[in-house]
Amino acid sequence: MKAMFNREEERLEVLAQLAGAPMPTRAALIEEYRKRSEEAYAPETRRCYHQIVRAFSAWCDGMGYSPKPPISPSVVAEYVDWLGGQIRSTTIETRLWAIAEMHRASFEVSPCRHRLVELALKSVKRKYGAAVRQAPALGKKEVCDAISRLSDSRADLRNKALLWILTDSWCRASEVVAFKVKDLLRQDDGSSLLYVTRSKTDPYGEGAYAFLSAEGTRATLRWIEVVGLKLDDPIITKSQVGGRRTPLNPATVSRIIKQCIGRDDVSAHSMRVGGVQDAFRIGCDLSSIMVAGRWSSPEMPARYARRILASQSAAAQVSRAFELERATVP
Structure with missing residues (x-):
């Protein structure tokens, strides 16, 4: 019987191959990814991404962690814990998207799908709520x-x-x-x-x-x-x-x-x-x-x-x- 296609396994296999590629090859791919991202995303999305990366890097520096991918899932989970109660859970999810994009841009496995990070986000939502703030109505x-x-x-x-x-x-x-x-x-x-x-x-x-x-x-x-x-x-x-x-x-x-x-x-x-x-x-x-x-x-x-x-x-x-x-x- 033919095995079913598993997109996640294929993605991880490609990342493993890239991790072992010569540095010039990786550098060229990362630069191409950067250029294509600039063209693919709206200016506001790019600004948001760069702001989040700067904020996350500053937090990592203050905590003594390296902000360069690959970043440990436990570090990202700790960051989620730190954000809890300061910003809304939807905003935390946006920050996780940016951290995941950092890893995609470097052709590294994203830590944001790790169960530790998922549990940290669930914990924040349970403790502080997940309500979305709605603009007041103007009829x-x-x-x-x-x-x-x-x-x-x-x-x-x-x-x-x-x-x-x-x-x-x-x-x-x-x-x-x-x-x-x-x-x-x-x-x-x-x-x-x-x-x-x-x-x-x-x-x-x-x-x-x-x-x-x-x-x-x-x-x-x-x-x-x-x-x-x-x-x-x-x-x-x-x-x-x-x-x-x-x-x-x-x-x-x-x-x-x-x-x-x-x-x-x-x-x-x-x-x-x-x-x-x-x-x-x-x-x-x-x-x-x-x-x-x-x-x-x-x-x-x-x-x-x-x-x-x-x-x-x-x-x-x-x-x-x-x-x-x-x-x-x-």
């Missing part, structure tokens, strides 16, 4: 109220367009700042579609569409006309007269939102959360919500709407039906 009503308070200055015209795009499209800040004028596609009913060329979940640019209401379209077109933006100019750009027509930084988008809404706890992601909660509140089905937010899995929208779904659960419906029945009984 459509609160956003529209904020828009109504804005003036007709250049900055506020830009901010109106920004708020409408965010609350209508459920786009991430990184997607919103990437929109160009040519990505605004008008529809017969006065609304528009925004073409999302690339996103966090679409790094290779397959493309998707997001909705912009008729009122949001009017606000966006007015901003484009006042500033005189061209087809290849970013829609959300600086509002100063004579300012460079470059995309805003996503962090700047969140600062503008805080200022317009009058709350320090919100961000661009708050409107994505608020949109999902509004949709569940009025009875939209999960599939249409996934299409609107461009999710391939129901996990994230369901997480955003946990409070709403609890209020609409079978337990809540039974309680309301029982209360109604008791109220109608003489």
Whole structure:
């Protein structure tokens, strides 16, 4: 009987062969891996990786360990223990990804899959919890109220367009700042579609569409006309007269939102959360919500709407039906 293919065994065998290869061969492979990684990963991912490597190396130096691969699983498990309670477990998992990538880049076996490291992470999650912090929700009503308070200055015209795009499209800040004028596609009913060329979940640019209401379209077109933006100019750009027509930084988008809404706890992601909660509140089905937010899995929208779904659960419906029945009984 033919033996089944085992990818993990093959990977370890290749690594063992590379470990015994001449140093010039290993050095050439490591350099090629570095160059290809620079091209394969997004700039933000590369920055995150280098920051984690620097932090881990500093910890190793302080503890008297070598930060160069291969690193012992017991050292990585100790690092996980040290991180517990300081940062969220999801952030620890991101750091483990970077440590694993360090070893892949050196063609060494990653210690992060070792049972010692897995148990250390489980221990941290059990002790400190594994809850994911969620951005506070910003529903459509609160956003529209904020828009109504804005003036007709250049900055506020830009901010109106920004708020409408965010609350209508459920786009991430990184997607919103990437929109160009040519990505605004008008529809017969006065609304528009925004073409999302690339996103966090679409790094290779397959493309998707997001909705912009008729009122949001009017606000966006007015901003484009006042500033005189061209087809290849970013829609959300600086509002100063004579300012460079470059995309805003996503962090700047969140600062503008805080200022317009009058709350320090919100961000661009708050409107994505608020949109999902509004949709569940009025009875939209999960599939249409996934299409609107461009999710391939129901996990994230369901997480955003946990409070709403609890209020609409079978337990809540039974309680309301029982209360109604008791109220109608003489």
